[in-house]
Amino acid sequence: MRTIDASEVTARIREMSIESNYHVDPAYVRKVEEAKAGETSSLGLMVLDQITENAALASAERVPYCQDTGVSIVFAEVGQDVRIEGGLLEDAINEGIRRGYRDGYLRGSVVNDPLRRVNTRDNTPAVIHYRVVEGDRLKLYFAAKGTGAENMSMARMLKPSDGREGVIRTIVDHVFNSGGNPCPPVLLGIGLGGSIEKAALQAKWALFRELGAPNPDPLVAELEGDILEAVNKTGVGPMGMGGDTTCIAVHVETYACHIGALPICVNVECHAHRHAEVVL
Amino acid sequence: MQSIDLPLAPEVVESLSMGDMCELSGVLYTARDAAHKRMLEDAARGEPLPIDVAGQVLYYVGPTPPKPGAVIGSAGPTTSGRMDAYTPRMLELGLTGMIGKGGRSPAVVEAIARHRAVYFAAIGGTAALLAKRIKEVELIAYEDLGTEAIRRLVVERFPVVVAVDSRGKDIFAEGYKEFAK
Numbered sequence: 001m002r003t004i005d006a007s008e009v010t011a012r013i014r015e016m017s018i019e020s021n022y023h024v025d026p027a028y029v030r031k032v033e034e035a036k037a038g039e040t041s042s043l044g045l046m047v048l049d050q051i052t053e054n055a056a057l058a059s060a061e062r063v064p065y066c067q068d069t070g071v072s073i074v075f076a077e078v079g080q081d082v083r084i085e086g087g088l089l090e091d092a093i094n095e096g097i098r099r100g101y102r103d104g105y106l107r108g109s110v111v112n113d114p115l116r117r118v119n120t121r122d123n124t125p126a127v128i129h130y131r132v133v134e135g136d137r138l139k140l141y142f143a144a145k146g147t148g149a150e151n152m153s154m155a156r157m158l159k160p161s162d163g164r165e166g167v168i169r170t171i172v173d174h175v176f177n178s179g180g181n182p183c184p185p186v187l188l189g190i191g192l193g194g195s196i197e198k199a200a201l202q203a204k205w206a207l208f209r210e211l212g213a214p215n216p217d218p219l220v221a222e223l224e225g226d227i228l229e230a231v232n233k234t235g236v237g238p239m240g241m242g243g244d245t246t247c248i249a250v251h252v253e254t255y256a257c258h259i260g261a262l263p264i265c266v267n268v269e270c271h272a273h274r275h276a277e278v279v280l
Numbered sequence: 281m282q283s284i285d286l287p288l289a290p291e292v293v294e295s296l297s298m299g300d301m302c303e304l305s306g307v308l309y310t311a312r313d314a315a316h317k318r319m320l321e322d323a324a325r326g327e328p329l330p331i332d333v334a335g336q337v338l339y340y341v342g343p344t345p346p347k348p349g350a351v352i353g354s355a356g357p358t359t360s361g362r363m364d365a366y367t368p369r370m371l372e373l374g375l376t377g378m379i380g381k382g383g384r385s386p387a388v389v390e391a392i393a394r395h396r397a398v399y400f401a402a403i404g405g406t407a408a409l410l411a412k413r414i415k416e417v418e419l420i421a422y423e424d425l426g427t428e429a430i431r432r433l434v435v436e437r438f439p440v441v442v443a444v445d446s447r448g449k450d451i452f453a454e455g456y457k458e459f460a461k
Contacts, residue, residue: 041459043299043441047403050439054406064344064354067407105353107344107427119426148359148381148404179452181359181382183404235460239403240382241299241441242455272405 002079002136004280006087009140013096016142016276017072018104021064027211028248028273029055032185035245044243048185051238051271066272069106070144072097072126073204079135090128093140098122109147129201138280141208149182149270155200158262164223167192171266172230175247180240183270185248187211188227191265194255203267206251208275215252224250286435287335288376293398296442298449302400303437308337308379309420312358314428316366323373330421330430334374339402340381342427343411352417352433356407357381360399364388371395379440383452393448400440401451413438 032051039045058065074093084092101108101123110124111117133139154174158166171190191202214221228250237243248271257263284292286306296302309331311319319329340360344353360380367378368391376397381404384392392399402410416434423429443451 043301043455044459046301050403050406050409054403054409057412058354058408061408063347063350063408063411065408066405067342067344067354067356068358069344105345105347107342107353109342109427121426146405151359176456179383180401180404181361183381233461235456235458237456237459239401240455241401241443241451242457242459244459270405 001081001083003083003085004138005085006092008280009092010096012140012278013093014100017097017100020142020274020276021069021106021144022062023059024055024065025211025273025275031248039243039245041237041243043241044238044245047238064106066146067107068109068146070146071110072123073143073145074126074128075141076130077133077139078130079137080132081136082138093126093128094124097124097126141277144274146270146272149268152178152182152268153266155196155265158264160262162262167264168227168230170264171227174266175231176234176236179236182268184236184240185238185245185271187248187269187273188250189267190252192252192254193257194263196263198255199263199265202253202255203265206253207267207269209251212249220252220254224252286337288337293376293396293446296398296445298442298445298451300442302440304440305436308339308433308435310341310431310433311338312340312342312428313362314425315422315430316363318422320366320369333370335376337377338375339379352411352414354407355411355414357402357404360384371397384444389444389448389450392444396446398442398446399444401443402440
């Protein structure tokens with residue numbers, strides 16, 4: 001049994017929340033840079049230029065890339081031979097968020113309750129997902145998830161007869177109808193199979209994959225490629241004003257499901273792709 | 281690229297067409313979800329609004345806290361569709377321009393045309409860059425709303441695109457057509 005002090009968790013979460021908000025995923029910025037060559041809309045090109053310029057500026061000046069510094073999403077992979085000492089893991093994570101959002105001049109974007117809607121001012125609580133895994137390590141994944149894109153996410157219970165084509169059509173229609181709201185060019189995290197909540201969790205988890213890396217299952221990887229191609233034919237374009245660059249990458253995660261079910265969830269990520277991870 | 285002074289003169293509003301790239305300079309006011317709700321609750325009770333919106337431009341933004349020495353934190357546009365429920369009434373009160381991101385409802389597009397107003401799209405997510413174009417900030421009302429309070433901004437060369445013009449032409453309804461395959 002290995003022990004990790006709760007204060008260590010707090011320190012690392014604090015650091016990840018600040019750094020990821022100042023420095024968005026460089027792989028995303030590279031993909032936007034590459035997309036310029038294929039963008040035939042002059043407005044679209046202007047948008048892509050402004051996106052890469054903004055990324056460089058936020059990084060250099062150490063200021064938030066986007067004013068929506070997001071709701072804090074944490075996935076914690078807890079090795080079953082790890083013990084957290086000096087406090088509850090959940091409290092340690094939230095304390096890290098509290099300090100990071102205060103010390104990093106990040107926006108408090110969380111209300112205490114969906115009906116009372118009083119801003120907690122320190123961005124707590126985080127949305128935390130736990131998984132128990134083998135080993136004596138604690139791996140923490142952090143994301144700042146902006147709500148323009150999160151609000152354009154969607155879950156549906158398709159019929160098995162809808163099949164692969166139904167999956168593609170559902171996603172393409174959804175991205176088209178979302179227009180400029182999720183701040184395209186977007187990344188699509190898709191959970192396919194499982195149950196409604198499993199699909200939603202998988203869709204979120206898919207966003208943590210290395211950007212553009214295909215699913216190891218070739219059948220799923222092919223689906224990812226077909227979805228990407230179809231979405232980029234909609235013409236939605238950068239910020240929804242028309243163009244060729246609507247989507248940067250598609251990540252699909254699958255899971256076994258009921259004989260009568262085909263659950264699907266799409267979690268949309270904006271170009272402010274703010275992710276970090278650390279192993280303790 | 282057109283240089284446009286704020287507040288907007290009526291003839292300037294008329295001259296703008298969907299898809300025009302503009303740089304705005306002058307005064308605008310910030311308001312997003314909670315400030316809209318409260319302003320229209322004030323108006324419904326017959327109380328004066330904290331700002332006279334007639335002839336003005338609203339920017340849908342909730343900035344990050346400023347770092348020491350900075351005028352404002354990062355300050356890009358939020359999703360305009362969430363203000364759709366309030367916008368026809370704001371236009372009736374004389375509002376002439378809005379800045380946000382993403383599409384508007386058919387009812388809002390129709391109201392923009394009826395009131396000869398304009399909706400500008402700023403580039404969502406480019407908040408560090410847009411903050412550079414904000415030169416002065418003054419807190420006007422609803423301080424308790426924090427980031428959602430109403431602030432008076434002075435901007436210089438603030439980049440936007442005409443998304444819905446005063447004739448109701450809407451880039452979010454039409455822009456994709458040329459590029460759909």
